[in-house]
Amino acid sequence: MTDERQGLPSASNFDRFEKCRGSWQAEQGLPDESNEMSRAGDLGHACLAGEIHIDELDDETAKTVGVIKKIEQHTLEDCGYQNAEQIREKRLWFDIDGVKQFSGKPDLICLLGKEAFVIDYKTGPIPVEQAAINMQLRALLVLVDHNFGPFETIKTGIIQPRNHSTPSTFAQYDRKAIMVSYVQVLDLLEDVEKENPPRNATESGCRYCKAKTTCPETEKNMIEIYETNLPAVPNAELLEKCAIVKKVIAQIEVNAKAALKENPEAIPGYKLKPGATRQQITSPEGVFYQAAIHGVDGQEFAAVCDVNKTKLKALIKDKTGHKGKQLDETLANILEGNTTEKQNAPSLAKDFRDE
Numbered sequence: 001m002t003d004e005r006q007g008l009p010s011a012s013n014f015d016r017f018e019k020c021r022g023s024w025q026a027e028q029g030l031p032d033e034s035n036e037m038s039r040a041g042d043l044g045h046a047c048l049a050g051e052i053h054i055d056e057l058d059d060e061t062a063k064t065v066g067v068i069k070k071i072e073q074h075t076l077e078d079c080g081y082q083n084a085e086q087i088r089e090k091r092l093w094f095d096i097d098g099v100k101q102f103s104g105k106p107d108l109i110c111l112l113g114k115e116a117f118v119i120d121y122k123t124g125p126i127p128v129e130q131a132a133i134n135m136q137l138r139a140l141l142v143l144v145d146h147n148f149g150p151f152e153t154i155k156t157g158i159i160q161p162r163n164h165s166t167p168s169t170f171a172q173y174d175r176k177a178i179m180v181s182y183v184q185v186l187d188l189l190e191d192v193e194k195e196n197p198p199r200n201a202t203e204s205g206c207r208y209c210k211a212k213t214t215c216p217e218t219e220k221n222m223i224e225i226y227e228t229n230l231p232a233v234p235n236a237e238l239l240e241k242c243a244i245v246k247k248v249i250a251q252i253e254v255n256a257k258a259a260l261k262e263n264p265e266a267i268p269g270y271k272l273k274p275g276a277t278r279q280q281i282t283s284p285e286g287v288f289y290q291a292a293i294h295g296v297d298g299q300e301f302a303a304v305c306d307v308n309k310t311k312l313k314a315l316i317k318d319k320t321g322h323k324g325k326q327l328d329e330t331l332a333n334i335l336e337g338n339t340t341e342k343q344n345a346p347s348l349a350k351d352f353r354d355e
């Protein structure tokens with residue numbers, strides 16, 4: 001497979017480069033990692049670029065793509081970009097004197113006279129840096145300015161519906177801020193390409209780094225955890241190390257599964273255990289008719305059925321023709337008095353208030 005990045009740094013990794021200058025060189029020659037989520041994300045992006053139909057996506061990704069389209073449409077209308085020239089998924093290059101330095105592929109570029117808008121979609125749930133501090137977007141805006149500019153203003157935005165606390169964030173750069181971005185991006189690129197740039201392990205930095213299972217920095221974290229006397233109340237530093245090591249362990253397991261799939265004898269003592277088979281009811285109506293023979297009435301049957309809120313919403317939309325806020329209100333009225341709320345057990349999360 002040809003490497004469309006031509007072995008040069010890509011904007012999609014600039015957030016990681018900022019955390020770990022050594023990661024680009026550490027990844028050289030290592031195979032690409034892909035998992036179910038990244039494959040679903042690739043398909044979601046292909047759908048948003050108009051390359052495949054939404055029916056080819058799994059339900060979760062299709063729903064995410066639908067929300068991204070809505071947020072994007074409202075944003076472009078609100079900002080007056082509805083008639084702007086749109087360029088989707090085009091790889092752009094930054095060159096100095098004709099020599100390529102790095103590239104990036106914005107999901108959407110809108111060009112409107114002396115202004116541009118660069119939007120990046122995230123289909124996964126793990127929050128990314130907000131638009132104003134996102135180095136990937138900063139690298140993308142530099143590419144857009146370099147290829148189509150100079151612009152007086154460039155807006156940038158991230159649309160990430162599955163990050164429920166901030167499903168979209170935006171930032172705006174005037175000419176001075178655009179020029180500052182050039183300096184930041186090119187300085188970072190210079191650091192990344194120096195001889196032996198420093199490596200710095202962080203959970204978010206190592207998460208997608210292909211070197212994590214071979215990197216001495218992540219290994220150092222494993223050893224430090226191993227040598228720690230388990231405290232009753234772990235501190236933030238220990239929790240960060242645990243988060244890094246969990247990513248490494250997860251990747252080791254992914255690699256082991258791939259090896260066993262390729263060759264069942266690859267790891268003596270281990271095998272691939274087939275996943276459990278789950279039966280799914282595809283015709284509740286048919287089940288009801290059968291259950292009714294045994295004396296089950298409609299109310300009793302409804303009590304053992306789960307209603308899917310997304311599908312119910314689609315049904316109500318179909319029946320009423322309602323959309324947007326009106327549809328939400330209709331659904332809220334239908335649900336009123338007929339639901340309870342359950343809260344899942346709390347999970348560990350970083351508290352960003354002090355950062």
Ligand code: SF4
Nearest residue numbers: 020201206209212215
């Ligand atoms: S695994 Fe982490 S510390 Fe090592 S190179 Fe990658 S990002 Fe840097």
